[in-house]
Amino acid sequence: MKAMQVKSPGGAFELVNIEKPEPGPGEVRLKVHACGICHSDAFVKEGQYPGIEYPRIPGHEVVGIIDETGEGGEKWDKGQRVGVGWHGGHCFNCAPCREGDFILCERAKIAGISYDGGYAEYMVAPQEAIAFIPEELKAVDAAPLLCAGITTYNALRNTDAKAGDLVAVQGIGGLGHLGLQYAQQMGFETVAISRGTDKKELSENLGADHYIDAKAQDVAEALQELGGAKAILATAPSSAAIESVIGGLGTNGQLLIVAATPDTFSVSPFALIGKRASIKGWPSGTAKDSEATLNFSALGDIRPKTETYPLEQANEAYERMIKNEARFRVVLTVEG
Ligand SMILES: [Zn+2]
Ligand SMILES: [Zn+2]
Numbered sequence: 001m002k003a004m005q006v007k008s009p010g011g012a013f014e015l016v017n018i019e020k021p022e023p024g025p026g027e028v029r030l031k032v033h034a035c036g037i038c039h040s041d042a043f044v045k046e047g048q049y050p051g052i053e054y055p056r057i058p059g060h061e062v063v064g065i066i067d068e069t070g071e072g073g074e075k076w077d078k079g080q081r082v083g084v085g086w087h088g089g090h091c092f093n094c095a096p097c098r099e100g101d102f103i104l105c106e107r108a109k110i111a112g113i114s115y116d117g118g119y120a121e122y123m124v125a126p127q128e129a130i131a132f133i134p135e136e137l138k139a140v141d142a143a144p145l146l147c148a149g150i151t152t153y154n155a156l157r158n159t160d161a162k163a164g165d166l167v168a169v170q171g172i173g174g175l176g177h178l179g180l181q182y183a184q185q186m187g188f189e190t191v192a193i194s195r196g197t198d199k200k201e202l203s204e205n206l207g208a209d210h211y212i213d214a215k216a217q218d219v220a221e222a223l224q225e226l227g228g229a230k231a232i233l234a235t236a237p238s239s240a241a242i243e244s245v246i247g248g249l250g251t252n253g254q255l256l257i258v259a260a261t262p263d264t265f266s267v268s269p270f271a272l273i274g275k276r277a278s279i280k281g282w283p284s285g286t287a288k289d290s291e292a293t294l295n296f297s298a299l300g301d302i303r304p305k306t307e308t309y310p311l312e313q314a315n316e317a318y319e320r321m322i323k324n325e326a327r328f329r330v331v332l333t334v335e336g
Contacts, residue, residue: 003120004314004332005055009047013119013314016055021116021124023070028127030082034139035118036061037314037321037330038147039174039237040086040260045318049113060086060111061146061331062118063139066130073127081139082130083294084111084118085146086284089126102128102286119314121334131290136298144174144304144329147284150293152179152233155256155282156186157292161230163187168212168229170219170245171236172199174321174328175258178304179233180206185300191226193219193245214244223248228275231256239265249277257281304329311335 001020004013023029036059043049044058062084066076076082088111090097096104111117111125133142152175161167167188169179176192183190184207191210192203200211212222223229228250234242237259246255246267253275272278285293297303305328309317313332320326 001121002311003057003116004311005057005119006044007055009054010045013045013318015312020122023068023073023124025071026073026127027070027124028066028073028076028082028130029068029122029124030062030064030084030118031067031122032062032064032118032120032334034063034143034334035059035332036143036147037317037332038086039321040147041112041318042322044113052113056113057116057118057120057123058112059118059120059123059332060084060088060113061143061148062111062123063133063143063146064118064123067122075127076130081133083133083142083146083290084123084125084129085131085150085287085290086110087129087286088112088114089129103283103289119311119332121311129287131287131294134294134298137294140306140308140331140333141303142294143331144306145178145293145297146290148175148304148329149178149297150290151175151258151282151284152235153182153293153296154285154289155233155258156182156231158282159231159254159256160252161188161254164189165230166191166223166227166250168193168223168232168245168248169208170232170234170241171238171259172203173235173324174326175235176233177202177206177328178302179235180208181300181302182296183207183233185296185302189226191223191229214241219244220247224250229253233258235259237261239263243267246271246279249275251275251277253277255279306331308333
């Protein structure tokens with residue numbers, strides 16, 4: 001099969017022709033139709049994640065058809081259209097798993113990092129990492145929902161915000177343009193926060209009731225004028241941007257951090273204590289959460305804005321993503 005492989009940290013994606021992987025016990029094999037390119041694929045390309053073995057095929061936004069199942073697989077059948085996201089499997093035996101909190105598994109596997117991912121014609125994944133894909137969604141639309149979609153949807157649906165509450169999405173990019181659509185469909189009074197006015201019209205088209213230009217306005221003040229946010233979804237990987245929104249939290253407001261930035265940020269305890277506000281990180285979700293994301297997207301007509309490239313052009317496609325030029329998610333399509 002054809003695959004785009006990273007041979008060593010810092011190397012390019014190289015087109016290779018290798019043996020089709022065979023599914024082991026409890027695993028399934030997908031014939032890949034589409035695979036999204038996520039910012040986290042930089043972990044593989046640049047060697048920024050501990051313990052990655054090379055060569056490695058990245059890709060954790062994978063949609064395909066099951067073409068083979070390993071021994072002991074009861075749940076899935078050949079011919080089913082399914083996907084694999086960031087959460088690529090769990091051990092069932094560690095403390096979080098025994099509590100049923102599989103996303104926090106101490107030995108969690110990550111698709112395209114712990115094992116080969118979807119920049120390929122075929123990939124193998126553990127059955128617990130497989131999500132069913134509703135018919136209404138095309139492969140190129142479903143793929144980004146398996147990481148960018150689930151992360152924003154799952155974070156938003158687990159806040160204390162209720163329909164009608166003020167919810168802000170900071171950063172209107174790959175994650176934020178989906179977060180806005182989810183927030184609007186969940187019934188929140190939705191605020192888009194971005195720098196400049198470039199994304200104002202788009203944000204309003206995606207469902208924003210208000211737009212805050214972070215270049216021209218004090219974001220915290222603007223949010224307080226709207227009554228204070230019950231939840232703010234921070235999607236831009238910028239500590240300065242995260243700091244600037246904390247003062248915009250309302251009573252019991254929650255700041256949800258889904259953008260992974262290695263930089264630290266500071267926060268005044270006064271901004272939290274008086275309002276009983278909190279700051280929380282949110283990891284993506286399990287395969288079941290992926291299914292909830294996909295079903296909600298199909299119901300609410302929520303789609304990512306995508307640019308597509310054939311598998312062989314993974315290098316060009318990745319460049320678009322890493323230079324922040326793509327509007328908004330880049331997806332590789334696989335022929336055949
Ligand atoms: Zn991702
Ligand atoms: Zn576990």
